[in-house]
Amino acid sequence: MNDLALTNARIVLDDGVIHGSLIARNGMIRLVKEDSTQAPGAIDCEGDYVIPGLIELHTDNLEKHLMPRAGVIWPSLPAVLTHDAQVVAAGITTVFDALSVGDLEEESVRIETLRSTYDAILDGQRSGALRADHWFHLRCELAYPRLIEALEPLMDHSTVRLISLMDHTPGQRQYRDLQQYRKYYSKNHMSWTEDEFADVVKRRTEQQAKYSAMHESAVLTLSHGRDIVLASHDDTDTQQVEHAKRVGVTISEFPTTQEAADAAHAHGLTTVMGAPNVVRGGSHSGNVAALELARTGRLDMLSSDYVPASLLHGAFLLHTQAGWSMPRAMATVSSNPAKALGFDDRGQLKAGMRADVVRMHVLDGLPVVRNVWVAGQRSF
Structure with a gap:
C-alpha cells in the first residue's frame, strides 16, 4: 500500500488556491478537499504550498x-x-x-x-x-x-x-x-x-x-x-x-x-x-x-x-x-x-491523477522545495 495524506496545506489547483488536505493511495490522488481540520496521521504541511509535480x-x-x-x-x-x-x-x-x-x-x-x-x-x-x-x-x-x-x-x-x-x-x-x-x-x-x-x-x-x-x-x-x-x-x-x-x-x-x-x-x-x-x-x-x-x-x-x-x-x-x-x-x-x-x-492536483506532488515553502520570497512525491512515493 502506497498511501499519502497531507493536511494544513495551501493547495494550488487549476482555478484557485485552497486551504485543505490531499489524500493519495497506490500512487493516485483520491481526494483533494478544502477543510480546516488536521487529519490524524497526515503530514502537517504547516501552511506550505502543495503544487503538482x-x-x-x-x-x-x-x-x-x-x-x-x-x-x-x-x-x-x-x-x-x-x-x-x-x-x-x-x-x-x-x-x-x-x-x-x-x-x-x-x-x-x-x-x-x-x-x-x-x-x-x-x-x-x-x-x-x-x-x-x-x-x-x-x-x-x-x-x-x-x-x-x-x-x-x-x-x-x-x-x-x-x-x-x-x-x-x-x-x-x-x-x-x-x-x-x-x-x-x-x-x-x-x-x-x-x-x-x-x-x-x-x-x-x-x-x-x-x-x-x-x-x-x-x-x-x-x-x-x-x-x-x-x-x-x-x-x-x-x-x-x-x-x-x-x-x-x-x-x-x-x-x-x-x-x-x-x-x-x-x-x-x-x-x-x-x-x-x-x-x-x-x-x-x-x-x-x-x-x-x-x-x-x-x-x-x-x-x-x-x-x-x-x-x-x-x-x-x-x-x-x-x-x-x-x-x-x-x-x-x-x-x-x-x-x-x-x-x-499528471500536471494537476485532482482525483484520478498521478500523485506527483511537491510541498513548497517560501523563504524570503524564494520558493524552497521541502518534499517531493513521485506517484505517491516519497522521493525527496
Whole structure:
C-alpha cells in the first residue's frame, strides 16, 4: 500500500488556491478537499504550498555531469543518477532528458556520450534506480552530417516523445549576431583569428546548405506515425514560425524575438521559454526577455534548460513579478507542459491523477522545495 495524506496545506489547483488536505493511495490522488481540520496521521504541511509535480521538457543539466570538468568524461550511469537526484530535489517529477543528436562542434561531448547516455537512462528506468519519471527529448541538429545515422537507432523506444528541430549555424536563429556566437564559444576555450572565424562561418554555412533541409525531411518521415511531439528551436522571425507550423511543429522552443513569439501565438503554437531567463531578468545571449513575453501574453511554459532549480523559481517569479495568479504561474510548469506533451494523467492536483506532488515553502520570497512525491512515493 502506497498511501499519502497531507493536511494544513495551501493547495494550488487549476482555478484557485485552497486551504485543505490531499489524500493519495497506490500512487493516485483520491481526494483533494478544502477543510480546516488536521487529519490524524497526515503530514502537517504547516501552511506550505502543495503544487503538482513539475514537468521539465528540455533540460541540458545532464551534460554537466557527463563532463564535470573540461576534458573529463564521467561514466554515464553515475552521471544520470546524479542528474536524476538533482531534478527531483528541484521539484521535477517528470523530466524530458534533452539529448543532442549531433553537434556542429568537432570532438563534442554530445556526440561522444549520446549512445551511452541513452542506454544508461534506459538501464535506470528498468532497474527502478531513477526517482523521477524520465522521458526522451531528442534534439536533432539538422546540419550535422551524420544525424540520421545517429537518430534512427534511438527512435523506437516508447519514452521518446519529443523531438526538436535545431539549427545552430552561425548567422541565424540564436546566433543571428555573429559576435554573440563568437563570444559564446570563446567560453568553451575556443579562440579564432579573424580569418579562422570567417572560415568557420563559411564551412558551417555550407554544411547547413548541404544537409539541413534534407535532414529535416528525414526526421519528419521518421517521426510520422509515432506518438511524438515536434518542437522548433530558437525561432527568430515570422517566416521560421510559419515553416515550423507547416511541417507539424506544435511547440516553439525559446523564440529569440517578440516577433517570433507573436507569430507562434498567432499560429497556435505553445511557447516555452527558459526559466533561467526569468530568474536572471533576461537572456544570457541578448534575446527577448521571458518576462516581457509573459507580460504580453506570449508565454505558455517554462523549461529549466541548464539549471533545474530555476524551474520552480521562475514560475514563482511569474506570480510575484508578472502579476500572474499562482494557478496560472504554476500551470507553466505542470498542466501546460502535460497538455503540450500529450499526458492526461499528471500536471494537476485532482482525483484520478498521478500523485506527483511537491510541498513548497517560501523563504524570503524564494520558493524552497521541502518534499517531493513521485506517484505517491516519497522521493525527496
